[in-house]
Amino acid sequence: MTAAAPGGAGTPRRRGRPARTDADSGPGARERILAAARAEFAARGYDRASIRAIAKGAGVDPALVHHYYGPKEQIFAAAIETDFAPAREAPEIIQAGGPDTLGERLTRFILGVWEDPATREQLLAIVRSAVANETAAAVFRDLVTSRLMTRVAGELDVPDAELRSELAAAHLVGVAMLRYVIKVEPLASADVEQVVAMVAPAVQRHLAGDAHA
Amino acid sequence: MTAAAPGGAGTPRRRGRPARTDADSGPGARERILAAARAEFAARGYDRASIRAIAKGAGVDPALVHHYYGPKEQIFAAAIETDFAPAREAPEIIQAGGPDTLGERLTRFILGVWEDPATREQLLAIVRSAVANETAAAVFRDLVTSRLMTRVAGELDVPDAELRSELAAAHLVGVAMLRYVIKVEPLASADVEQVVAMVAPAVQRHLAGDAHA
Structure with a gap:
């Protein structure tokens, strides 16, 4: 279900984006993203949930959310899989x-x-x-x-x-x-x-x- | 379920509101409101449905929606009752x-x-x-x-x-x-x-x- 490759520390920098703190690549970033995704989907539903809000909740760059979990559909799958x-x-x-x-x-x-x-x-x-x-x-x-x-x-x-x-x-x-x-x-x-x-x-x-x- | 009194033609004018066309009080206004309410609840769900949009869909003043059907909860009840x-x-x-x-x-x-x-x-x-x-x-x-x-x-x-x-x-x-x-x-x-x-x-x-x- 987790389609994207894990990626090494620091790899998911995107062109033109300012470097963030090392919260992005720190241990537990994946888990924080999943927890934030669960909270966001629970609070706003699939339609209104946003990658940006999930990233903010996890304290990471939105690009990292996509890098680890792919599009919204796959984030949802990963979030409910561990939860259901x-x-x-x-x-x-x-x-x-x-x-x-x-x-x-x-x-x-x-x-x-x-x-x-x-x-x-x-x-x-x-x-x-x-x-x-x-x-x-x-x-x-x-x-x-x-x-x-x-x-x-x-x-x-x-x-x-x-x-x-x-x-x-x-x-x-x-x-x-x-x-x-x-x-x-x-x-x-x-x-x-x-x-x-x-x-x-x-x-x-x-x-x-x-x-x- | 339709808690509000029907009211005579032209009665539901509110202070300070400009007079609308006689679509407000014309025959079928109640039915148009219900049809617009069903469409609005179906399209946007209960949470996001608005009285204003229902009134617009029915071509009447929002006050008339409230006058005929009361608060959103009662509009919803009336809309699904005829529909279910x-x-x-x-x-x-x-x-x-x-x-x-x-x-x-x-x-x-x-x-x-x-x-x-x-x-x-x-x-x-x-x-x-x-x-x-x-x-x-x-x-x-x-x-x-x-x-x-x-x-x-x-x-x-x-x-x-x-x-x-x-x-x-x-x-x-x-x-x-x-x-x-x-x-x-x-x-x-x-x-x-x-x-x-x-x-x-x-x-x-x-x-x-x-x-x-």
Whole structure:
């Protein structure tokens, strides 16, 4: 995802630009840029986020942002990749038990990520960008597909495994939307364990391929 | 929802404002304002939509927009209320058959609304506003709850009828998000009848209260 080459210290100077402090090339510049990018995308959404603001937030020259991460689309991809818990932690959730309880594990995990206010804000920022902008949607889609959907589908020994894993995910996405974003009652205030108990069987039926009687 | 009184022709003149043409008070001013509001919210989202731009689009004085519809929140409510097919047509969908096929009717109806590019764009505009702004989310929530959820729940003779109808709706919301907004494949390109066949039983189980074995 990080398409640009790392580049040695001091290399990314651009013609005509005044030399900056060595914050540009100091250790941690890449991490500072990613952190600033996450903050900028979260605050302003994909459409309105600017490379200049990301650079300012990281204390580096805008050219360095482009040098390390390429165009805005790739900065967004890199920023959400390190941030998107469902993609990052999916492998261990999937491997934590057998296929009979995969629906419950996924349901509990996804709702757990949304229950935590910190990760909820991160997810909400990503969802806002993806809903508002086609490019951001494509980046999000590729991440979710490669990191989550394909791995879940790989666990299934049923026809249409990819489609089924997406329908299972769709159920969880919709519950998150209505419970945490739109906040429809009584769903928004229901005990999370009750929600897990009511949703996990539907998710499991999609995964197991026996939901379509 | 239209909280402001209609007011007679010519009444909404404000002190110090120059008199406008009689477009202000002409027949259809209310409808023109609503149409302009829908266009403005769709194009710019709730946060960035302005009363001034709505008034300009309708060819009326901004004061008239406020006079007829109140603050931005209420204009948004009025604009989406006439526009939101799932709320408008829900009663007849619900009444079109027995409870055993309610899940299939709702699934077919909601996916049908999203399949139509014109209504899809309207829904997408509403979802973008609701995801980006808490006030818009509250307006959307109240509309969906009063027009759709409560009516579906009223058809159910099971415990937790409201929660169940919301989980059923959540599944449909999530399918719409992944298929039409994020466009995850193979779901985005799957035949709509295949999607109905795979999703309707899960929706029906939520509604019937036997999904939670």
